[in-house]
Amino acid sequence: MIPYGRQEITESDIDAVIEVLRSDFLTQGPKVPEFERMVAEHVGARHGLAVNSATSALHIACLALGLGNGDWLWTSPVTFVASANCGLYCGACVDFVDIDSRTYNLCPVALRKKLEVARTENRLPKIVVAVHLSGQPCDMKAIAALADEYGFKVIEDASHAIGGKYRGEFIGNGRYSDVTVFSFHPVKIVTTAEGGVAVTNDDELARKMDLFRNHGITRDTSLMTQEPDGPWYYQQVELGFNYRMTELQAALGVSQMQRLDHFVARRHQLAGRYDQLLADLPVITPWQHPDSYSGLHLYVVRLQLAGLDVSHRAFFEYLRSNGVGVNLHYIPVHTQPYYKAMGFEAQDFPEAMAYYSEAISLPMFHGMAEEQQDAVVAAVKGAFGELA
The missing domain is CATH 3.90.1150.10 (Aspartate Aminotransferase, domain 1)
Known part of the structure; x- marks a missing residue:
């Protein structure tokens, strides 16, 4: 059977993972930050936050943008369920915007029409998740213009789109969105076995996503409510999740990104x-x-x-x-x-x-x-x- 998608694992990929297995760190070591920097630098973003899946990346992006009860998240109906479920995880309501008949991406014309109606009904979205189906970017310039006009935030679900470009620039550079999410599932363009990365140019969003992926725990004294009891001290300042990527996954990603x-x-x-x-x-x-x-x-x-x-x-x-x-x-x-x-x-x-x-x-x-x-x-x- 010829599969619809298949990862390519080379000896260099295997060697990279074995090197980590022989190292002192299987998690929370140097490879995850290296992978984050590699992805962020490749696409031209300031921050990269690696997590255990693109679904987790969508979730922490929504949380960092303040999505919650009573809010609305809109996305395309032609996508994997995670693009919508991330809104439900935050207690928000979800709606959809029909697709463009040629690109199969969320249609900016349909989006404008829906926004006009939503404004009269006082139910404008807080977040629009623009899904780059098959790897082709949405019309992000048009969507960003609507975001400015109607006051919503934009997440690019670029799970299919690492290495792609929009208007001559790499997808994920943040010119037209607040956060971009990439997937590194085995059938995707680059794999970390499972995993995802959220990239952003916003320092505060990056700080919040970092907290949400790590139990809401911090060792940053500027975020604490009191002076540390000692060098061992940490505080939980948010309700977060264990969404961390392992060193093994990151090592595979670093090797794969070179190709x-x-x-x-x-x-x-x-x-x-x-x-x-x-x-x-x-x-x-x-x-x-x-x-x-x-x-x-x-x-x-x-x-x-x-x-x-x-x-x-x-x-x-x-x-x-x-x-x-x-x-x-x-x-x-x-x-x-x-x-x-x-x-x-x-x-x-x-x-x-x-x-x-x-x-x-x-x-x-x-x-x-x-x-x-x-x-x-x-x-x-x-x-x-x-x-x-």
């Missing part, structure tokens, strides 16, 4: 080749906005099956049965039972549902051989030939 530019460039080569090989088939290949340079975590096509006697499901199952590990990113969050119980209906976000009815993620990983890609395309052609 990031190569990883993304290779994905662009594969995407260009897919575009050519699929050009004559009834599929819509990923459209790339001229302002973006996608990280290309995913290669999502939309099947054009109108008039053909074949279903989306049958097409998907045919590819799986022929050794192609396709996937679907994502089931719109508002259709999940937990969110339906809040009152959401499927057709509340028609562009998201239209996308869901047609989308399939074809295999895309930087170690993919052209022979594997040829096999994927042959299976897609076979599906149209045999099923249609």
Whole structure:
């Protein structure tokens, strides 16, 4: 089975992890700060905070921005559930903004319309989570302008987008948002096995996120309510969590980050080749906005099956049965039972549902051989030939 995504682990990666295993620190040592600096410096941000997952990074970002009971968080319905759940973790209410029909990202036009209505109803969002689906950045300039006008904070969920660029600058530099979150799950562009990083240019947000990832505990005397009892002293000044990244994960991340530019460039080569090989088939290949340079975590096509006697499901199952590990990113969050119980209906976000009815993620990983890609395309052609 050709997987839709796969990590690349080299001997240098293994050596980096073994070096930590032989060191004095398996956690809370020098590798986590090194990894944080490497990510922050690469994207052009002042601070990087490493945690055990991008979900945790989203959570501490929301907490640091003051999200709480009675507040609203808005995000895209076409994302993994964590982009919305982070609001619920803080006691806030969650709503969604429909997607753009070409980028599949949160649509700024739909966002403005929803904001206009929300202002009259006194339920403007405190935070908008802009998800860079597949690694292609949202229209962040437009979203940032709306944030200034309507007074909300912006988190970029760049879980798919490390190494990508927007308007010629690396995603995560903070020009258009308060916090950006990256994922380092095994199928992502760079992996730490599990892990995430939140980057920001705001010193106070960085301080708060640092507290929230570490039980709310500090040894900084400036944050304490009294003089330390001794050199052993610490205080819990917030209700935090154990969201720390291990030294093993960070060492793997440091090794992997050295190949990031190569990883993304290779994905662009594969995407260009897919575009050519699929050009004559009834599929819509990923459209790339001229302002973006996608990280290309995913290669999502939309099947054009109108008039053909074949279903989306049958097409998907045919590819799986022929050794192609396709996937679907994502089931719109508002259709999940937990969110339906809040009152959401499927057709509340028609562009998201239209996308869901047609989308399939074809295999895309930087170690993919052209022979594997040829096999994927042959299976897609076979599906149209045999099923249609």
